[in-house]
Amino acid sequence: MTKAANSGSWLEVLQTKDLSLIFTARVAMSISRAIAGIAVPIYLATLGFNGxxxxxxxxTVALVAAGMSSGIGFATNKVGAKSFMIIVPALxxxxxxxxxxxSDTAVLFIFAALASFGRGAGAGAGMVGPYQPAESQLIVNSINPSNRNRAFSLVSLASTAGALIGTGLAAISGHQHVARAVAIAVFRPSMLIAAVAALIASVIxxxxxxxPSQASHPAEHKQAKVFAFPERSRWLLYRxxxxxxxxxxxxxxxxxFVTYWLYIRYHANEVSIGELYLVVNIITLGSGLIAPKLAHRFGTVRITSWLRIAQGLLLIPLALSPTxxxxxxxxxxxxxxQRVALPLRQSYVLAMADPSEQARVAALSNLPSQIVMAASPTLTGYLLDDVSLSLPFEIASIIQTASAFAYYLFFRNAAPPEEVARREAALADDIVVPEDENPTTQ
Incomplete structure (x- = not known):
């Protein structure tokens, strides 16, 4: 390994001022997301919402989130990422x-959309909201490129730590099955705690x-249009x-639907589901920290593809679990x-995008998936109510496994810069290393 590839310890990376603030804000925001991820679906089901x-x-939530995320991605270079890191958690x-x-249905719909309640999954770590493109650019701009995987892994660790705290609080403040008449009072403490955690993230x-963005062509920065398509990263974006x-x-x-599915399939209550997510977050707490080592050993694209295949295949036994x-x-x-792969995927996108287009690529790369993700839950709700509790998971398994193979086919020859530099240095030193990915020339 080259010195550059290994520069900076975990502690040194975290001591970077902005990254330490992002880390702390991510912990707070993940606490909020984890609590809401458990409380909101069960609260709505208690009020009488079906699948x-x-x-x-x-x-509704996904469509609004997609619009917000795209707008933030385009506006970040002009407005700055900091504004969105403040405004969205405040919402x-x-x-x-x-x-x-x-408990008014229209009000709940409006504020679920503004807060992205229901976006994300299960145990709560990972996506923190539509400001993630702005956050990603801040991460990249605050560290040395050789520490990019470590930085994203630390932020992933912050997500898991926050989710661990949040699911613990949800388990403590949660209740057994409750009647609709007292639902608001019962779930009020959980939602107020979630609100305070989000406010803390906003203040941090x-x-x-x-x-500013690290434009590869600085002279063009002031002339850049807010809604300009990321031309230099077109090849990456399309794939x-x-x-x-x-x-x-x-x-x-x-x-x-993970929380709702557990609630319906096994008659689990908020306490039981909170305890499960608490265990998940304890066990996966350090998962992100091994991500850079796996990427170094096997290559970012290869290990990311393997992990996504595992995620897809595991959905079938999950859906068929008897208890x-x-x-x-x-x-x-x-x-x-999932938590090992997440920081590597995020880091890879920012590494391969043109520096002046990073926030836009981070936003636009997820736009089609957000639109599809918006439509999928409607079908899932119908299937859960009228067809099968396992069929949505089985369909998802096939699709996610296919996405993993597509990811590998598209990017197997497009290694991030630090892996290319490491391989070239190893070859120059006449060191034999396992064959890694080669960069594509665009």
Missing amino acids: FELGILYL VAVAGVVYAFS AMFLSNH LWVTNTLNGAAVGMFGP FVIAGIIYTIRMFA
């Missing part, structure tokens, strides 16, 4: 307060630097649209694979 109605809600805080005191973000659309269709089939405990074990294994 199809939840699907319509998640459709989530307001929505948490609204959910703590309202106020201390971030407002980095990501294919793989992310497939993956989004799969995730949309099961992700927003809550067995389902929980399989779900935990799957979440471990």
Whole structure:
């Protein structure tokens, strides 16, 4: 390994001012997401929402989130990422307060959309909201490129740590099955805690630097249009649209429904589900930290593809699990694979995009998947209500596995710069290493 490839310890990376603030804000935001991820579906089910109605809600949430994410991605270079790191968590805080005191369907729909309640999956770590393109650019701009995988892995660790705390709080503040008449009072503490955590994330973000984009052509930065298409990263974006659309269709089939599925399939209550997610987050807490080592050993594209295949295949035994405990074990294994792969996927996209187009690529690469993900829950709600509790997971398994093979075929010859540099240095030193990916020339 070259010195450059190994520069900076984990602690040194985390001591970077902006990255430490992003890390802390991510912990707080993941606490909020984890609590809402458990409380909101069960609260809505208690109010009388069935699977199809939840699907319509998640459709609304996903469409609004897609629009917000794309807008943020385009505007980040002009406005700066910091603003969105403040505003979006503040919206989530307001929505948490609204959910703590309202049972009006229209109001719940509006604020679920603004706060992206229902977006993401299960145990809560990972996606923090539509400002993620802005956050990703801040991460890249705050560290040395050789530490990019470590930085994204640390932020992934922050997500898991926050989700661990959030699911623990949900388990403590949760309740057994409750009557509709007292639902608001019962779920109010959970939603208020979620609101406070989101507000803390917003306040922390106020201390971030407002980095400009690291344009590869600085003279063009001031002339850049807010809604300019990322031409230099076109090759990357088109491929990501294919793989992310497939993956989004799969995730949309099961992700927003994990809590609801456990509630319906095994009659699990908020406490039981919170305890399961707590165990998942404890076991997967350090999963992101092994991601850079796996990427170094096997190559980012190869290990990411393998892990996504594992995620897809594990959905079938999960869907067919006869008991809550067995389902929980399989779900935990799957979440471990997902959390190892997540920072590598995010890091790879930013590494391969043109520096002046990173936020736009991060946003646009997920746009088709968000649209497909928006439509999938409606079908899933119908299937869960009228066909089968396992069929949505089985369909998702096939689609997600296909997305993994497509990802490998598209990017197997497109290694990130640090892997190319490491291989070239090894060859120059006449060191024999396993064959790794070669970069494509665009």
